[in-house]
Amino acid sequence: MIDLRSDTVTRPTQAMRAAMAAAEVGDDVYGEDPTVAALEERVAGLFGHQAALFTPTGSMANVLAVSALVPPGKEVLCEARAHIARAELGAHGAIGGVTMRTWSHPRGQLDLAAVSDLFAPDLGHYFVPTAAISVENTHNFAGGAVLPLEDLRALRSFTGQRGAAVHLDGARIWNAHVATGTPLEEYGAVSDVLAVCLSKGLGAPVGSLLVGPRDLVAEARVRRKRMGGGMRQVGILAAAGLYALEHHVARLAEDHAHARVLAEACGVDPATVDTNIVTFDRPDAAGFVARAREEGVLIGAVGAGTVRLVTHLDVSRDDAQTAAKTLAGL
Numbered sequence: 001m002i003d004l005r006s007d008t009v010t011r012p013t014q015a016m017r018a019a020m021a022a023a024e025v026g027d028d029v030y031g032e033d034p035t036v037a038a039l040e041e042r043v044a045g046l047f048g049h050q051a052a053l054f055t056p057t058g059s060m061a062n063v064l065a066v067s068a069l070v071p072p073g074k075e076v077l078c079e080a081r082a083h084i085a086r087a088e089l090g091a092h093g094a095i096g097g098v099t100m101r102t103w104s105h106p107r108g109q110l111d112l113a114a115v116s117d118l119f120a121p122d123l124g125h126y127f128v129p130t131a132a133i134s135v136e137n138t139h140n141f142a143g144g145a146v147l148p149l150e151d152l153r154a155l156r157s158f159t160g161q162r163g164a165a166v167h168l169d170g171a172r173i174w175n176a177h178v179a180t181g182t183p184l185e186e187y188g189a190v191s192d193v194l195a196v197c198l199s200k201g202l203g204a205p206v207g208s209l210l211v212g213p214r215d216l217v218a219e220a221r222v223r224r225k226r227m228g229g230g231m232r233q234v235g236i237l238a239a240a241g242l243y244a245l246e247h248h249v250a251r252l253a254e255d256h257a258h259a260r261v262l263a264e265a266c267g268v269d270p271a272t273v274d275t276n277i278v279t280f281d282r283p284d285a286a287g288f289v290a291r292a293r294e295e296g297v298l299i300g301a302v303g304a305g306t307v308r309l310v311t312h313l314d315v316s317r318d319d320a321q322t323a324a325k326t327l328a329g330l
């Protein structure tokens with residue numbers, strides 16, 4: 001089976017497992033796991049921020065990040081298909097007491113005019129005040145689309161004037177970095193808080209990080225514990241992340257090339273594929289997915305009429321070509 005359902009399906013390589021087995025560990029709730037500390041310091045540094053916090057999932061990093069910026073009873077604005085709005089099972093409302101309003105863009109892009117229209121200043125007692133804007137880069141349900149740095153800079157200057165904050169859901173920020181050559185620090189500079197995943201394209205089995213100012217991260221550490229996310233000898237997981245940062249970032253360019261091969265076979269203009277995700281409309285999406293499975297290719301349907309293919313570490317060039325041939329014939 002060639003599994004193109006998601007870049008979360010990767011299995012740790014032998015070399016990654018060796019790094020995990022050799023990791024120095026301690027009790028991280030006591031602040032005594034040197035490998036977790038090293039990962040947090042490394043990732044904070046990559047984005048030019050003061051601190052970072054290791055979390056079990058990207059969803060937890062997002063909830064901690066958004067609730068650090070948005071107190072209960074205030075709102076975050078985001079694109080309509082954002083992961084925080086659609087795929088975190090209402091966590092921001094259920095746990096954070098945060099409400100959301102959205103703008104829509106066919107490629108998941110920032111629409112600053114729409115943000116400006118939606119933006120609600122704090123007038124005291126009538127409208128829900130806007131405390132933060134959240135952007136997703138790359139944008140998962142918009143087909144792995146990259147958000148241009150200029151747009152993020154414009155957002156940052158808008159929020160600076162209005163006294164709001166920027167949350168960047170960077171589950172796949174590594175893909176945006178490799179696809180555009182934009183230094184990670186530049187993404188850090190346009191964000192108050194970031195959430196980044198190790199368990200997607202980077203191929204680690206578990207783990208994400210929240211990245212931001214020292215005080216905010218210290219408060220998030222308390223909230224993580226409150227949510228049951230205080231973890232003990234997780235240096236073995238942090239070691240997978242450190243290994244991935246060393247060995248699995250530059251190679252994301254291969255995943256992007258494989259995605260373009262698949263796009264072409266499925267009648268999608270490869271020039272519209274920014275990174276490792278290809279989405280396209282098929283009225284019979286469920287049937288298409290079922291036929292592909294019979295032919296040995298696992299793909300996903302996102303919505304009734306949309307198919308999604310995702311390339312990753314466990315999809316070789318041969319796999320991509322084989323899958324492309326199979327899908328072209330369905």
Ligand SMILES: *Cc1c(COP(=O)(O)O)cnc(C)c1O
Nearest residue numbers: 057058059060083136140169171
């Ligand atoms: C996968 C993903 C997350 C986090 O997902 P978890 O499964 O909770 O780790 C967050 N944002 C985006 C855009 C994602 O694709």
